[in-house]
Amino acid sequence: MKKIIASLAALLLLTVLTSAQAPSPAASAAQGRRQVSINGQRVRVIDIHAHATVAEVAPVVKGTPYERQAGGRPLGPDRVALIDKQGIDVQVLSINGFWWWEVKDRDLADRIVRAQNQGLANFVTQFPDRFMAMASVSLQFPDLAARQLEDAVAQYGFRATTVGGHVNGEDMSLAKFDPFWAKAAELGVLVFMHPGGAENIIRDNALDGRGDLGNIIGNPLETTYFQSRLIFDGTLDKFPNLRVASAHGAGYLPSYLQRTEVACVVRNNANCLNKKKPSEYLKTQLLADTMVFSDEGLRHLVAEMGVGQVVYGTDNPLNWPVTVDLVLNAKWLSDADKAAILGGNLARLLRITS
Amino acid sequence: MATRRHFLKTAALAAAAMSVPPSPSASASQAAQARRQITIGGRRVRVIDVHNHWDMPLPAEIVKGTPYEERMKGPGLDDRVAILDKQGIDIAAVSVNDFWWWEVKDRGLARAICNYHNETLAAWNKKHPDRLVGMASIPLQFPDLAADMLQDAVTRLGARAVTVGGHVNNESLSLPKFDPFWAKAAEMGQLVFMHPNGSANLLREGALAGNGGLGNIVGNPLETTVFLSRLIFDGTFDRFPTLKVCGAHGGGFLPSYLGRTEVACIRPGQKCIIKRKPSEYMRQNILADTMVFTEDGLRHLVAEMGVSQVVYGTDIPFNWPAPVDYVLDAKSLSNADKEQILGGNLMTLLRITS
Numbered sequence: 050m051k052k053i054i055a056s057l058a059a060l061l062l063l064t065v066l067t068s069a070q071a072p073s074p075a076a077s078a079a080q081g082r083r084q085v086s087i088n089g090q091r092v093r094v095i096d097i098h099a100h101a102t103v104a105e106v107a108p109v110v111k112g113t114p115y116e117r118q119a120g121g122r123p124l125g126p127d128r129v130a131l132i133d134k135q136g137i138d139v140q141v142l143s144i145n146g147f148w149w150w151e152v153k154d155r156d157l158a159d160r161i162v163r164a165q166n167q168g169l170a171n172f173v174t175q176f177p178d179r180f181m182a183m184a185s186v187s188l189q190f191p192d193l194a195a196r197q198l199e200d201a202v203a204q205y206g207f208r209a210t211t212v213g214g215h216v217n218g219e220d221m222s223l224a225k226f227d228p229f230w231a232k233a234a235e236l237g238v239l240v241f242m243h244p245g246g247a248e249n250i251i252r253d254n255a256l257d258g259r260g261d262l263g264n265i266i267g268n269p270l271e272t273t274y275f276q277s278r279l280i281f282d283g284t285l286d287k288f289p290n291l292r293v294a295s296a297h298g299a300g301y302l303p304s305y306l307q308r309t310e311v312a313c314v315v316r317n318n319a320n321c322l323n324k325k326k327p328s329e330y331l332k333t334q335l336l337a338d339t340m341v342f343s344d345e346g347l348r349h350l351v352a353e354m355g356v357g358q359v360v361y362g363t364d365n366p367l368n369w370p371v372t373v374d375l376v377l378n379a380k381w382l383s384d385a386d387k388a389a390i391l392g393g394n395l396a397r398l399l400r401i402t403s
Numbered sequence: 404m405a406t407r408r409h410f411l412k413t414a415a416l417a418a419a420a421m422s423v424p425p426s427p428s429a430s431a432s433q434a435a436q437a438r439r440q441i442t443i444g445g446r447r448v449r450v451i452d453v454h455n456h457w458d459m460p461l462p463a464e465i466v467k468g469t470p471y472e473e474r475m476k477g478p479g480l481d482d483r484v485a486i487l488d489k490q491g492i493d494i495a496a497v498s499v500n501d502f503w504w505w506e507v508k509d510r511g512l513a514r515a516i517c518n519y520h521n522e523t524l525a526a527w528n529k530k531h532p533d534r535l536v537g538m539a540s541i542p543l544q545f546p547d548l549a550a551d552m553l554q555d556a557v558t559r560l561g562a563r564a565v566t567v568g569g570h571v572n573n574e575s576l577s578l579p580k581f582d583p584f585w586a587k588a589a590e591m592g593q594l595v596f597m598h599p600n601g602s603a604n605l606l607r608e609g610a611l612a613g614n615g616g617l618g619n620i621v622g623n624p625l626e627t628t629v630f631l632s633r634l635i636f637d638g639t640f641d642r643f644p645t646l647k648v649c650g651a652h653g654g655g656f657l658p659s660y661l662g663r664t665e666v667a668c669i670r671p672g673q674k675c676i677i678k679r680k681p682s683e684y685m686r687q688n689i690l691a692d693t694m695v696f697t698e699d700g701l702r703h704l705v706a707e708m709g710v711s712q713v714v715y716g717t718d719i720p721f722n723w724p725a726p727v728d729y730v731l732d733a734k735s736l737s738n739a740d741k742e743q744i745l746g747g748n749l750m751t752l753l754r755i756t757s
Contacts (some may be wrong), residue, residue: 050704119569196550211588220613236746240543241449249607250610251605251606251607251610252604252605252606254585255604255606256605256629256638258575258633259633259636259637259674259675259676260632260633260635260637260664260667260668260673260675261667261670261673262629262632262633262637262753264635264667265667266618266625266628266632266656267630268619268663269656269663270625273621274611274617274621276619276698277615277620278613278614278615280615281613281614281615281617282613282614282615288433297663298660298662299625299658300660301621301656301659303660304656304659304698304703305624305653305660305661305695306631306658306697306700307692307695307696307697307700308623308624308652308695308696309615309620310618310696311696311723311724312615312616312620313616314724315721315722315723315724316616316619316620318616318618319612319614320613320615320616321613321614321615321723322614338662340666341660341662342663342664342665342666343661343662343665343707345447345703345707346660346661346662347587348703349659349699349702349703349706352699352703353699360605368670368671369670370666370669372471390452402621
């Protein structure tokens with residue numbers, strides 16, 4: 050996880066250096082805001098997958114072993130310029146390194162999370178019509194996580210929260226994490242899952258080498274495993290109101306659904322606890338972002354999950370191909386479907402009315 | 404291993420239950436009646452199965468007194484043609500796929516094991532020349548010997564392809580030490596059929612245990628995905644551009660979730676050495692079997708790879724739902740496409756003329 054954080058920080062820095070060569074942010078913001086419309090009708094674009102770091106955490110971790118992990122460049126006006134340029138109307142920010150899940154001191158863990166949530170709230174308040182934020186929680190202390198989530202919703206009006214694929218190697222389908230899932234379901238808070246290279250699954254260095262496989266394969270693998278556990282261990286049945294959106298097209302699970310779909314029938318050691326077929330969770334409780342990078346990949350994702358389960362995601366500020374035009378140019382989607390994927394689904398889930 | 408043996412036993416029991424005949428003559432006429440003949444648009448087409456296992460038992464004279472004595476146990480192949488008859492398969496390309504013999508350190512023993520596999524498959528081919536063909540087993544832990552034995556299996560014993568696993572004692576098959584094998588396969592135009600075994604080379608101990616049978620459901624496509632990714636990113640296909648490698652279970656996750664792999668090298672900081680885009684190898688060097696089980700999964704596979712790269716596979720004698728019908732009924736395929744996928748592509752690749 051540390052390695053991933055380091056590369057995330059390096060990429061953040063790279064993005065900053067690149068965007069520093071642009072004219073002034075103010076000028077580009079004024080000229081450069083892309084307004085997305087479909088057949089002349091303005092549609093709202095909402096981005097579920099946007100990484101953030103906030104300056105408020107640094108004083109909390111100063112002098113602790115976590116001083117350096119809290120690094121990275123904090124949110125600033127350059128993010129407004131970036132979403133203007135990319136045609137994003139509302140970006141839902143989240144802090145996704147989950148390094149703070151390793152913190153054993155309960156009080157420190159709580160203070161880190163509260164600083165993160167306060168920092169996100171501070172930024173969102175400056176641009177209330179452009180940004181929303183997801184609550185960070187201390188999931189290594191499930192009861193505390195539930196309370197933090199409740200507080201973030203009450204204090205700041207957050208409507209989503211973010212998790213990784215495991216808590217220090219432990220599956221999030223374990224009963225000990227139920228207080229968190231119960232709270233998210235009770236509050237109607239969308240859970241956004243972001244992986245960290247499958248370090249819970251893959252042996253050290255097994256994906257090293259050419260092709261960046263630690264990211265290219267590790268990330269969708271962790272996401273696939275995470276959702277498979279929620280399905281097969283019965284978590285989604287325990288909390289039928291739960292909605293979990295996963296990064297990068299939800300990993301391999303929806304795009305290669307069929308082996309999972311037949312698992313409980315074909316494998317006589319599968320011990321499945323799920324009450325429904327895996328595909329039924331994919332059409333109701335699980336969502337995926339659009340980060341599959343090809344017209345055919347997106348078509349297949351929508352075919353397996355349904356239009357209502359696919360939401361727009363960019364991975365800002367990291368350097369991945371932007372997929373807004375993939376949605377706009379998809380000949381196989383109706384205008385209504387395009388509007389749903391680009392923003393309508395998230396407007397409903399996040400209760401964005403205006 | 405225990406799981407696989409259990410499955411073989413289950414499959415054998417099922418086969419035994421099916422074939423309790425009132426009398427031998429009645430059985431013969433039943434067999435004659437039971438052969439399913441596949442036609443498309445009224446025309447008989449040939450169905451060829453690339454993914455057909457045999458966990459072949461070895462004789463005492465080879466393994467007695469070695470650590471591999473338990474390999475004397477294993478199922479026969481007597482019922483195989485009846486299974487093919489029932490499922491409408493005309494020709495099965497049979498292979499031995501556990502690759503346990505790649506752990507053998509004694510060169511003579513490794514040679515004897517593979518030689519026995521290859522001679523036994525040749526004998527079955529002789530017995531049913533129009534129904535069964537064999538894929539060569541090779542001792543890939545000795546790459547030069549593997550190349551020699553591939554040549555021998557093809558020229559002396561009539562093997563039509565060769566089979567490999569996803570790693571050789573945890574080593575990637577893209578390492579230059581294995582080039583003598585790839586060079587021979589390319590030179591002789593031999594199809595290489597890759598079959599995974601649960602990603603033992605990649606996973607932390609017990610990482611995919613638990614409900615859902617994920618060791619198979621996720622572990623198998625993962626191993627295939629990493630194997631094919633390394634052949635791409637480490638330049639193996641560039642060194643041997645005529646190579647044809649077929650990945651089991653729809654080529655793992657790779658073709659169904661191609662987008663992330665496709666953009667890997669255009670991201671900053673990568674040291675890619677590949678000469679073409681990953682999707683181009685998918686359309687030339689890589690093939691996948693049809694084991695994706697649903698209509699949209701198959702449509703997606705064909706869209707990403709092309710009709711020429713998808714071949715029929717069943718996983719016989721295991722009980723995966725991969726009937727001929729799911730290709731026959733696919734609305735996304737033309738009659739010509741169906742014929743190619745069910746047999747036409749493999750007729751060329753396996754040099755089946757009649």
